[in-house]
Amino acid sequence: MRAHFLAxxxxxxxxxxxxxxxxxxxxxxxxxxxxxxxxxxxxxxxAEQAVCYGWNVQVDNVGMQEESIGSNEGAGVSVDPxxxxxxxxxVYITYTSESSxxxxxxxxxxxSSHGGPTTEDMEALDLDWDSLTGEDPDIVIGKAVTALPLLxxxxxxxxxxxxxxxxxxxxxxxxxxxxxxSDFWRGSGxxxxxxxxxxxAGGLFAWWVxxxxxxxxxRIPQAVPTYVPDTVPPEFYQPPAPDPTPAEQPRPETQPTAxxxxxxxxxxxxxEPPAAGTAATESGAAESGxxxxxxxxxxxxxxxxxxAATESGxTESGAAESGAAESGAPESAAEKPADTESEPASGDSAAVESAESxxxxxxxxxxxxEPPASVEPPAESxxxxxxxxxxxxxxxxxxxxxERPAPPDQKNKE
Amino acid sequence: xxxxxxxxxxxxxxxxxLIVLLFAIFGGGGIRPYLDDNFRRQSASGDSIVYxxxxxxxxxxxxxxxxxxxxxxxxDPSGYFLRYSDDIVAxxxxxTGSRIYIDDERRGYSHWLFFVGGVWGTGGSGENFRGGGPGxxx
Numbered sequence: 403m404r405a406h407f408l409a410x411x412x413x414x415x416x417x418x419x420x421x422x423x424x425x426x427x428x429x430x431x432x433x434x435x436x437x438x439x440x441x442x443x444x445x446x447x448x449a450e451q452a453v454c455y456g457w458n459v460q461v462d463n464v465g466m467q468e469e470s471i472g473s474n475e476g477a478g479v480s481v482d483p484x485x486x487x488x489x490x491x492x493v494y495i496t497y498t499s500e501s502s503x504x505x506x507x508x509x510x511x512x513x514s515s516h517g518g519p520t521t522e523d524m525e526a527l528d529l530d531w532d533s534l535t536g537e538d539p540d541i542v543i544g545k546a547v548t549a550l551p552l553l554x555x556x557x558x559x560x561x562x563x564x565x566x567x568x569x570x571x572x573x574x575x576x577x578x579x580x581x582x583x584s585d586f587w588r589g590s591g592x593x594x595x596x597x598x599x600x601x602x603a604g605g606l607f608a609w610w611v612x613x614x615x616x617x618x619x620x621r622i623p624q625a626v627p628t629y630v631p632d633t634v635p636p637e638f639y640q641p642p643a644p645d646p647t648p649a650e651q652p653r654p655e656t657q658p659t660a661x662x663x664x665x666x667x668x669x670x671x672x673x674e675p676p677a678a679g680t681a682a683t684e685s686g687a688a689e690s691g692x693x694x695x696x697x698x699x700x701x702x703x704x705x706x707x708x709x710a711a712t713e714s715g716x717t718e719s720g721a722a723e724s725g726a727a728e729s730g731a732p733e734s735a736a737e738k739p740a741d742t743e744s745e746p747a748s749g750d751s752a753a754v755e756s757a758e759s760x761x762x763x764x765x766x767x768x769x770x771x772e773p774p775a776s777v778e779p780p781a782e783s784x785x786x787x788x789x790x791x792x793x794x795x796x797x798x799x800x801x802x803x804x805e806r807p808a809p810p811d812q813k814n815k816e
Numbered sequence: 817x818x819x820x821x822x823x824x825x826x827x828x829x830x831x832x833x834l835i836v837l838l839f840a841i842f843g844g845g846g847i848r849p850y851l852d853d854n855f856r857r858q859s860a861s862g863d864s865i866v867y868x869x870x871x872x873x874x875x876x877x878x879x880x881x882x883x884x885x886x887x888x889x890x891x892d893p894s895g896y897f898l899r900y901s902d903d904i905v906a907x908x909x910x911x912t913g914s915r916i917y918i919d920d921e922r923r924g925y926s927h928w929l930f931f932v933g934g935v936w937g938t939g940g941s942g943e944n945f946r947g948g949g950p951g952x953x954x
Contacts, residue, residue, distance in 0.1 A: 447893040526878060527891075551893035555909065556874040562909030565894035565931065567917060572926035576939025582887030582921075585846060585901045589885055593840035600833025608826035615819055 431459050431470035431540045437477035440547055444474035447551035451560035453518075454488040455550045456481030459543060462496040472547075487559050489514040489550045491524075493543055495534055508534035510546070512553075519553035847884045847900050848918060854879075855916055864923060867916040873907045876914045880905065892931045899936055904928065 432440065444455040456473030458480060473481045473490075481490045495508045510531065511521045527549055533542050555562035587594075817825075848865075855867035855876075869876050877896040881889070886898035886905070895908035904924025906917040919927055925937055933939050 443893060450893075523874075526874070528881065545889075545891055548893065549891040552874060552891060552896070556872050562873065563894040564910065564915075565892065565906065565908040567906070567919075567927035568929060569927075572929055573939050576926060576929050576933060576937065578921055578925050578937035580888065580899070580936050582899050582901045585884070585887075586844070588887065590840040590844045593836060593844075597833045597835075597837025597840055600836060601830050602833075604826045604828070604830025604833060607829060608823055611819065611822040611826060 430461050430468040431543060432472075432477070433540075434477070436540065436544065437470070437472055440544060441472050441474065441477045441479075443548060444472075444550070447563065448474040450563050451551060451554060452487065453551070453554050453560045454481050454485035455490070455547070455554075456488070457491045457493070457543065457547045459493040459495065462494075464497055464499050485515075487515045487518065487554070489518050489554050489559075491543070491546050491550060493534065493539075495539065497535075506535035508539070510534070512550075514554075515559070517557060518559050519550070519557050523553045523557065524549070847880075847898075847903055847905060850880070850884050851905075851916060851918055854883075858915070863918075863920045864927075865918050867918070868910060868913060869916065870913040872912070873909050873914045876916065877907050880907070880916075888936065890932050890935055895931070897928060897932050899932075904932075906931075 440457075448454055454474055456475075456479075457471070459470040461468040461470070471478055471480050473479050475482060481488050490513050491510065492513060493508065493510045495506070497506050498504045508531070510524070512519055512524050514520070524546060527546075529542050529545055531542060533539060551560065551563060554560040851865070851867050855869050858866045858868045860866070871879070873896060877898075880886075880898065884900070886900055888899040890897040890899070895906055898905040898907075900921075902921055904919055904921055904927075906924070906928055908915055908917075917927070918924075925932065929939060
């Protein structure tokens with residue numbers, strides 16, 4: 403008796419399980435109520451447009467296959483294949499396990515009869531298809547299914563359905579609840595950010611450039627003279643004299659040749675400070691424009707040296723430099739090979755020395771009235787005009803008070 | 817590159833940014849000026865204005881959405897509905913062309929309650945698909 407009593411409900415439960423397969427399959431994506439609403443909407447569209455609509459969602463839930471099917475004929479019922487015109491949305495969702503390295507994936511497509519909407523038409527609606535693998539994939543699937551009749555009308559396989567606004571009074575409980583946000587930021591927010599970003603970038607670049615420029619200015623060391631003498635004789639610097647007349651220029655050039663045969667003449671030069679002094683000033687002027695080393699050669703020796711002056715300028719200049727630059731200026735040393743003619747013999751070293759002292763004396767006299775000026779460019783005079791100015795400067799720095807010993811190289815030659 | 821050139825480059829970058837910013841602020845506009853400039857006005861009643869277009873509803877929808885992105889969109893087999901901060905726009909078929917309705921949000925929700933009721937607010941017949949059901953899978 404009891405067994406018969408229990409058999410009835412058991413059979414009933416089993417029967418219900420087999421009788422409601424559609425509702426169970428629709429539950430994967432939609433609520434049963436939502437699925438029915440969607441199917442009803444498609445049925446209304448089919449009635450007006452004579453086109454069958456439906457959806458087919460296949461879900462791979464970590465290996466378990468599930469599906470959600472519906473059409474204008476109802477939830478759980480696929481599209482009638484006998485319809486002359488049909489449009490169906492197909493969605494494929496794959497869920498992976500949480501321990502899997504693969505991500506969830508989803509795709510969709512639109513299948514329709516000839517001339518109907520395509521997947522590209524659905525993509526043009528710009529729906530949020532990324533939410534297929536999110537929490538609520540039914541929202542985007544429901545929107546897409548609802549848009550199928552619109553796409554069919556747009557492609558021309560169905561007549562468009564017109565809508566008209568309601569003119570009656572809305573129910574009292576009809577209230578907007580969603581917050582749409584700001585239209586300005588939604589539409590122009592990206593552009594505003596770009597503009598602000600570019601302005602900041604320009605300002606930062608300008609600030610960085612100015613900062614680097616200031617840093618470079620601070621790092622530039624002060625110019626340090628290569629040589630700072632303890633005492634600067636007044637003859638250390640002699641301002642360049644104006645360019646001498648051409649007739650005056652040959653005078654210094656004759657001196658080297660004059661030195662060689664006439665050592666006594668060198669002594670005479672020493673006794674003629676005024677002429678030598680003027681020669682020194684003239685030589686200073688000549689230095690600015692020529693290589694002539696004759697700055698240290700007094701005028702007395704010039705006539706005798708005139709023929710030699712015409713031989714070669716560089717050789718004469720080199721001779722004067724070698725004779726005057728006891729400091730061993732490299733330029734005078736460089737010119738020494740060319741100075742073979744003019745280099746004094748061993749016996750001429752003394753003449754050279756006296757000549758140097760004589761030249762330094764006039765140089766001392768000429769700028770005597772202006773010792774400070776001669777001191778002003780100490781850094782420049784020794785280095786600015788290496789070849790010729792060095793010779794004159796070197797000769798001048800010797801001064802009357804200081805008789806520099808002959809440089810080692812000249813001594814060796816002597 | 818000299819200091820002056822670098823500063824000129826910096827100034828040019830900042831100037832371009834300023835132009836872009838001014839364009840974003842003053843070059844845009846709301847949905848109403850855009851509809852006024854691009855569609856033919858058919859009728860108006862207060863804030864409720866109706867425009868027409870010779871293009872199909874889908875083309876009009878894409879044009880308006882790209883020019884003035886809405887906060888939300890809703891579809892119905894009979895039209896497209898766009899939600900803005902202060903307005904609701906509806907695009908429906910009008911023969912071979914389209915008709916565009918714009919209302920303030922309160923009146924627009926009342927006019928189109930059948931289509932958007934229960935989705936953008938409360939009330940309505942509740943027959944519109946809203947979604948947000950059990951979700952999928954996991």
